[in-house]
Amino acid sequence: MTRGRLEVRGLRKRYGAQTVVDGVDLDVAAGSFVALLGPSGCGKTTLLRCIAGLVAADAGAIRIDDRDMVGLPPWRRSLGMVFQSYALFPHMSVAANVGFGLRMQGVSRGDAAERIARALQMVRMEGFDGRRPAQLSGGQQQRVALARALVTAPPVLLLDEPLSALDAKLRLAMRSELRELQRGLGITTLFVTHDQDEAMAVADQVAVMDHGRIVQIAGPETVYRRPATPFVAEFIGRINRLDGLADGLAMVRPEHVRLCPPGDSLDGDMGVEGRIVDIVFAGDRLEIHVEAGDRRILCMRSATAGPPPAIGSAVRAAWSRSDMLTYRT
Amino acid sequence: MIRSAYLVVAGLFILTPLVVVGVVAFTSASFVSFPTPGFSLRWITKVLADPAFMRPLANSVLLGLAAALSAALLAVPAALALARGGFRGAAEIESFLLSPLSLPALILSIALLFYLSRLGMGAGFIGLLVGHTVIVLPYMLRTVLAVARGADPALEEAAFVLGADPWRSFLHVTLPILRPGIVAGALFSFLVSFDEVAVALLLSTVSTMTLPVAILNHVANNYDPAIAAISLIKIVLVVAVLVALELGFGLDRLMLSRRRP
Numbered sequence: 001m002t003r004g005r006l007e008v009r010g011l012r013k014r015y016g017a018q019t020v021v022d023g024v025d026l027d028v029a030a031g032s033f034v035a036l037l038g039p040s041g042c043g044k045t046t047l048l049r050c051i052a053g054l055v056a057a058d059a060g061a062i063r064i065d066d067r068d069m070v071g072l073p074p075w076r077r078s079l080g081m082v083f084q085s086y087a088l089f090p091h092m093s094v095a096a097n098v099g100f101g102l103r104m105q106g107v108s109r110g111d112a113a114e115r116i117a118r119a120l121q122m123v124r125m126e127g128f129d130g131r132r133p134a135q136l137s138g139g140q141q142q143r144v145a146l147a148r149a150l151v152t153a154p155p156v157l158l159l160d161e162p163l164s165a166l167d168a169k170l171r172l173a174m175r176s177e178l179r180e181l182q183r184g185l186g187i188t189t190l191f192v193t194h195d196q197d198e199a200m201a202v203a204d205q206v207a208v209m210d211h212g213r214i215v216q217i218a219g220p221e222t223v224y225r226r227p228a229t230p231f232v233a234e235f236i237g238r239i240n241r242l243d244g245l246a247d248g249l250a251m252v253r254p255e256h257v258r259l260c261p262p263g264d265s266l267d268g269d270m271g272v273e274g275r276i277v278d279i280v281f282a283g284d285r286l287e288i289h290v291e292a293g294d295r296r297i298l299c300m301r302s303a304t305a306g307p308p309p310a311i312g313s314a315v316r317a318a319w320s321r322s323d324m325l326t327y328r329t
Numbered sequence: 330m331i332r333s334a335y336l337v338v339a340g341l342f343i344l345t346p347l348v349v350v351g352v353v354a355f356t357s358a359s360f361v362s363f364p365t366p367g368f369s370l371r372w373i374t375k376v377l378a379d380p381a382f383m384r385p386l387a388n389s390v391l392l393g394l395a396a397a398l399s400a401a402l403l404a405v406p407a408a409l410a411l412a413r414g415g416f417r418g419a420a421e422i423e424s425f426l427l428s429p430l431s432l433p434a435l436i437l438s439i440a441l442l443f444y445l446s447r448l449g450m451g452a453g454f455i456g457l458l459v460g461h462t463v464i465v466l467p468y469m470l471r472t473v474l475a476v477a478r479g480a481d482p483a484l485e486e487a488a489f490v491l492g493a494d495p496w497r498s499f500l501h502v503t504l505p506i507l508r509p510g511i512v513a514g515a516l517f518s519f520l521v522s523f524d525e526v527a528v529a530l531l532l533s534t535v536s537t538m539t540l541p542v543a544i545l546n547h548v549a550n551n552y553d554p555a556i557a558a559i560s561l562i563k564i565v566l567v568v569a570v571l572v573a574l575e576l577g578f579g580l581d582r583l584m585l586s587r588r589r590p
Contacts, residue, residue: 054486074489075498081490087483091505100501104492148491158490 003065004155004188005030006051011060013046020046021057022212028156028205030065031186033179034217035199038209039235044192047209048158051190053077064155075104080149080187081158084165086141088133094120094144095129101152119147122181139170146178150185157182159191163198175201196236200224208232230327240297242324245270249327254300256323259288259315271318272297276311290317347564353557361554372558382559384536385543386566389523392454392539396461397518400469401511403462408470408510409503412477423474430467434527437463442531454537460528465521469514476510516574520567 006028013021021043028034036044049055051062053074062069069077088097095116102112120126123143133141163171179202182189193199199206200220207217216228227233233251242250262273274292286308288299297317349363357367376382411423438460445456488498529539548556
């Protein structure tokens with residue numbers, strides 16, 4: 001797959017005194033799926049809208065397959081985009097919605113009908129051609145929006161929190177469907193989300209954004225296991241801060257914390273003594289909260305690994321030094 | 330019980346004068362009386378053949394359509410800008426555009442008369458059109474603005490990304506979405522203009538006289554059943570327009586953007 005290489009260089013956008021996108025460099029290989037992940041206000045949506053051409057960047061370059069996008073209005077960029085609200089045209093049928101991009105390109109009626117049918121089949125919405133968007137469920141609307149974005153075979157697909165309007169069950173189902181679809185088509189995809197589980201589940205690469213910058217871009221596993229900054233460590237997954245237990249800033253993931261009887265040998269590991277203050281049953285796992293002085297340590301273990309300890313019992317929370325993440329402050 | 334009694338009383342209060350007009354329009358007498366001594370079509374046929382009524386009727390229809398059209402041409406861009414908002418003075422501009430609602434039409438027409446004669450236009454169709462456009466603009470703006478405010482701003486952006494330039498996106502997406510507001514606004518505009526007297530009284534000439542002015546002139550000179558006949562024709566015309574729209578498109582579908590299931 002050689003089509004759809006996206007390159008962003010030194011992109012900047014400010015609104016008044018606020019810099020929303022602060023010098024972003026981003027390379028997305030052709031055919032890969034990148035999630036832009038970050039808290040609200042981190043600039044991820046603005047970055048996506050700059051790429052779409054809906055927001056004019058103040059500085060920087062955007063290239064797709066070496067074609068310069070800056071200065072081109074959105075209607076000349078021929079990209080695919082799915083909006084958070086889906087933005088289906090309420091006065092048009094499903095078929096007319098999906099065919100809108102083809103109509104704008106001047107594709108002949110017969111040709112368009114065939115491609116619309118294929119796109120609807122791809123998202124498993126065949127037979128819904130004549131319906132209006134208002135007559136579809138949220139999940140169906142989202143499929144139609146996807147078909148509409150893909151029918152013109154754009155080099156890059158932009159997704160702006162496309163799953164956030166769906167309920168939890170459907171979101172999980174659409175997540176894997178989206179992933180399969182993307183893999184099947186091999187289309188370069190940029191996916192904006194504030195949901196870290198979603199980002200990790202769908203993307204080849206996760207770009208974590210904070211204050212208008214990409215602070216780390218790597219595979220989901222690397223972002224989780226080797227977060228580049230304390231921000232990434234705390235934003236992705238859950239983590240214990242170990243202030244004062246090591247030089248600089250140290251953290252450890254709850255699944256790396258084990259509980260043992262107080263006074264047990266640490267074998268060179270690190271640990272603190274305290275007592276169990278709370279146990280939360282989370283289905284497949286237990287979240288055990290240990291209070292050690294003014295510190296709270298969260299320990300996560302499989303719910304099936306033996307009987308749960310008693311609340312109030314004295315324990316030692318221990319972890320291996322190699323599992324600890326340390327940052328210079 | 331009390332509620333239905335209230336409805337009956339209110340209904341009678343509104344309908345009785347109309348019934349009297351409807352009956353008198355078909356009187357055989359040569360003077361207004363109720364109950365009528367007998368029935369005939371003499372006044373209806375007389376009025377329909379009388380250019381003193383038919384020309385003003387045509388003028389009024391033309392003026393109502395033209396006022397609705399020019400109000401739409403002004404209100405649609407204004408509503409789009411106001412709905413998008415984000416510029417200084419947006420709230421003030423909106424209040425200003427809606428202000429003719431609270432302005433006495435007579436004051437407005439006197440002011441317009443002075444203004445237009447300074448411009449060398451004086452009374453005439455253009456003056457009438459300007460006056461009626463000002464009067465009906467708030468109705469059009471209100472309905473279009475309501476629809477524009479309720480529309481998802483991402484719709485236009487979706488059209489852009491799908492390859493529609495601003496003009497095509499307006500034509501294929503924005504305008505159809507605004508249509509219910511425009512139709513409702515045009516309906517109100519036409520009805521308000523069709524019934525308007527104050528501006529028409531001062532700004533119409535013999536050749537551009539509107540129907541309400543013609544009726545007023547006629548009543549001032551003679552009190553015969555022709556008034557009832559032309560009133561009935563006017564009512565029938567308005568109801569016919571409403572029924573035609575209802576049958577053709579469905580009024581609540583046009584005005585409320587509700588889709589048939």
